[in-house]
Amino acid sequence: MKINRNDRSAGDLVIIAGPCAVESEKQIVETAIRIKEAGADYLRGGAFKPRTSPHDWQGLAAEGIRLLEKAKAETGLRVVSEIVDIRDLDLFENIDVLQVGARNMQNYELLKELGRSGKPVLLKRGFAATYREFLASAEYILSEGNPNVVLCERGIRTFEQYTRNTLDLAAVPALKSLADYPVCVDPSHGTGRSELVGPMALAAVAAGADALMIEVHNNPEQAALDGRQSITPDEFSIIASKARELYGFLNR
Numbered sequence: 001m002k003i004n005r006n007d008r009s010a011g012d013l014v015i016i017a018g019p020c021a022v023e024s025e026k027q028i029v030e031t032a033i034r035i036k037e038a039g040a041d042y043l044r045g046g047a048f049k050p051r052t053s054p055h056d057w058q059g060l061a062a063e064g065i066r067l068l069e070k071a072k073a074e075t076g077l078r079v080v081s082e083i084v085d086i087r088d089l090d091l092f093e094n095i096d097v098l099q100v101g102a103r104n105m106q107n108y109e110l111l112k113e114l115g116r117s118g119k120p121v122l123l124k125r126g127f128a129a130t131y132r133e134f135l136a137s138a139e140y141i142l143s144e145g146n147p148n149v150v151l152c153e154r155g156i157r158t159f160e161q162y163t164r165n166t167l168d169l170a171a172v173p174a175l176k177s178l179a180d181y182p183v184c185v186d187p188s189h190g191t192g193r194s195e196l197v198g199p200m201a202l203a204a205v206a207a208g209a210d211a212l213m214i215e216v217h218n219n220p221e222q223a224a225l226d227g228r229q230s231i232t233p234d235e236f237s238i239i240a241s242k243a244r245e246l247y248g249f250l251n252r
Contacts (some may be wrong), residue, residue, distance in 0.1 A: 011245040014211035015240055016080050016122075016184070018044040019218075020226035021057075022064035031218045034233035039240050042097065043068070043077040044213060048084045049225065050103050056225060065091050080122055080213075086113040095119075100188075102126050102154060115144025122150045122184065122213075127157045131171065135179050141192040151175055151181045152213060153204075155190035162226050164192020164229065167200055172207040184211035188229045194220065197231055198239045205246045212243060 017040040022028045032043045046063025049057065060067070072079050078096040083089065084104060092098060097120045104110055105126035114121050121141055125134050138149045138153070153172060155165025167190030172183050185204035187197045199214050217230040218221045231239070 012207065013209075014184075015243065016042040016044050016211060016213040017216045017236055017240075018042075018080075018103075019046075019223065019230065020171060020215055021046045021049055021166065021224055023060070023061055023224050025067050026068050027034050027218055029074055029106050029171055030072045031216060031233065032075045032077055034218065035216055035236060036075045036077055037245065038176050038233060038234040038237035040077065040216075040236075042080050043071055043075070044073075044080045044215075046082050046225075048082060048088065050082075050084050055147065062091055065095065068203055069094050073141055083110075083114070086110050089113070089117060092119070092137075097122050097150075099152075100124060105129055105134065108137075108140050111137060111140035113148040115141040118146055118148075120150070122152050124152045124154050124186070125156070125171070127165075130158070131178060132173055135181075138179070138181060150184050150211065151233075152184040152186055153190070154186040154213075163190075163196070164217070165190055165206075166192055169200075169207045171199070172204065172209050176208060178230035182210040183208070184213055185209045188211040188213070188226070188231075192229045194229055194231050197229065198242070201239050201243050205243050206250070214239065238249060 017035040022045040045068050047059050049059035068079050080097040080099055081095050082099040082101050099122045102124045141149050155167045158166040160166050175183050187200035214232040216236045220227045220230040223230055
């Protein structure tokens with residue numbers, strides 16, 4: 001499976017990995033090198049970070065994009081990064097996949113503009129969105145002529161407080177039965193706990209996921225954002241290997 005629908009194959013699991021936020025050149029380049037060694041296909045990293053409070057750090061913005069481009073140049077990894085404002089689209093010229101975060105799943109004007117852009121879009125499910133609402137958002141992108149949409153299940157908000165969200169793995173086979181989009185699972189946001197990322201990543205593959213998005217930081221304890229749910233490059237290497245082995249077994 002490839003992110004770009006025109007270049008899809010059923011040959012392997014796509015793995016996207018990297019930190020929640022781009023913090024520094026050393027952090028993003030070092031992490032990119034390590035995840036590539038472990039077999040990642042794409043580097044993820046947030047330059048623009050929409051936060052619940054306006055007083056919280058919002059990311060490095062344009063400087064973050066520049067650092068992602070540097071990491072891409074050094075490793076050859078393709079890059080996934082979140083866009084929150086269509087006015088920033090020009091900054092994303094060298095970003096391979098545009099991510100739409102859960103907060104913007106129903107930002108229809110943004111979705112339509114991304115549909116016109118032609119760039120592959122990773123669309124995350126909203127905190128309380130039904131499958132039908134999720135698919136309707138994808139249709140906004142498709143309706144503008146862009147078929148390269150990947151749906152990302154990243155957990156929904158329920159009464160449970162032990163985990164950050166409740167990872168709805170039933171979404172994987174359900175969405176695939178309702179529409180013809182690749183489905184990615186984000187076990188990092190789906191649980192909010194690093195020790196649960198591995199088991200839920202494997203469960204996602206068993207459920208039929210085409211791709212995984214995993215938060216990896218070169219030093220999770222010092223992460224500016226989401227350190228609790230981030231895993232180390234060494235941990236990622238083990239999870240990625242097991243996930244590919246399971247995917248190969250299930251699809252042979």
